[in-house]
Amino acid sequence: MANQIGGGRFIMFLFDHVAVIGLGLIIGSFLTVCIYRIPYGRPEGLDDMDEPESEDEQEQTPPDITFCSPQRSICPACKKQLRWYHNVPLFSWIFLGGKCAFCKASISAQYPLVELLSAVCAYLSYHMYGITPTGVVVYVFCCALIVITFIDIKYYIIPDVISLPGSVIAIGLGICNEYFGFFEFPISRGAIDTLYGVLAGGGFLFLVAEFYIHVRNKTGLGFGDVKLLTLTGALLGWTGALYTIFIGSLLGTVFGVVQLLLRGSKLSAPIPFGPYLALASILYMFTGLGPLIDVNLLILQLLGVAP
Numbered sequence: 392m393a394n395q396i397g398g399g400r401f402i403m404f405l406f407d408h409v410a411v412i413g414l415g416l417i418i419g420s421f422l423t424v425c426i427y428r429i430p431y432g433r434p435e436g437l438d439d440m441d442e443p444e445s446e447d448e449q450e451q452t453p454p455d456i457t458f459c460s461p462q463r464s465i466c467p468a469c470k471k472q473l474r475w476y477h478n479v480p481l482f483s484w485i486f487l488g489g490k491c492a493f494c495k496a497s498i499s500a501q502y503p504l505v506e507l508l509s510a511v512c513a514y515l516s517y518h519m520y521g522i523t524p525t526g527v528v529v530y531v532f533c534c535a536l537i538v539i540t541f542i543d544i545k546y547y548i549i550p551d552v553i554s555l556p557g558s559v560i561a562i563g564l565g566i567c568n569e570y571f572g573f574f575e576f577p578i579s580r581g582a583i584d585t586l587y588g589v590l591a592g593g594g595f596l597f598l599v600a601e602f603y604i605h606v607r608n609k610t611g612l613g614f615g616d617v618k619l620l621t622l623t624g625a626l627l628g629w630t631g632a633l634y635t636i637f638i639g640s641l642l643g644t645v646f647g648v649v650q651l652l653l654r655g656s657k658l659s660a661p662i663p664f665g666p667y668l669a670l671a672s673i674l675y676m677f678t679g680l681g682p683l684i685d686v687n688l689l690i691l692q693l694l695g696v697a698p
């Protein structure tokens with residue numbers, strides 16, 4: 392009897408997790424579409440500050456692709472419409488050996504990678520926050536960060552179409568939390584937390600970016616990063632904003648130096664900062680609770696902003 396109940400619970404547990412991971416993979420598949428089409432679709436407001444789009448990228452741009460058409464996925468190489476079984480997240484890529492079923496052109500590993508990342512984030516959101524308003528918002532923010540990361544790596548832009556509406560929604564959620572208390576850590580505690588978050592994230596980086604332009608007469612920091620940090624600060628509050636700036640800069644510096652040593656790339660070559668900010672925000676959301684809370688507290692203490 393006890394065994395049966397245990398078995399039933401285990402099946403429920405398994406079902407929950409399989410469902411969450413499956414949903415994460417499916418949403419990940421949608422994210423790959425966003426990553427592929429948002430820069431092509433050019434919805435208005437793509438950051439034009441830092442857009443040194445390389446010529447070969449432009450040549451690859453199929454002229455008939457916008458965000459909404461074609462409706463179904465096509466192979467970028469042979470333009471054939473994919474069958475549904477070529478489109479199963481993660482598994483199709485593995486079974487097809489990373490090649491198009493028709494023309495055998497290799498399909499970027501970015502597709503399964505994004506799907507996998509989305510599934511991992513879905514699992515972590517569910518595992519840590521459950522199916523709660525907090526868990527849903529954390530996962531949606533992860534999805535936005537994944538899309539931003541891959542677009543920033545390829546095009547050196549952070550699309551306004553994500554960061555601006557995202558900031559408005561995040562400010563709304565912060566104000567909502569003030570009165571209704573729907574959300575818990577890591578979401579902003581309320582309107583004041585959100586306000587300080589916007590100032591700490593967007594405001595601070597805006598000054599840095601302006602400083603760079605006036606003193607060094609060039610853009611060192613894209614305003615796309617400023618807008619992303621405005622979103623981060625509005626959503627995660629001021630502790631989240633400071634954590635993201637601090638850890639993001641640290642990660643960016645470490646990886647930048649490693650890249651410099653490995654490839655000997657020039658110091659002035661543009662380095663996308665968005666992915667490091669995104670990674671830092673994700674670390675904040677998933678390590679902020681439990682045993683690692685002390686690490687976050689320590690960093691905030693080092694910054695002199697926590698008692």
Ligand SMILES: [Zn+2]
Nearest residue numbers: 466469491494
């Ligand atoms: Zn093909």
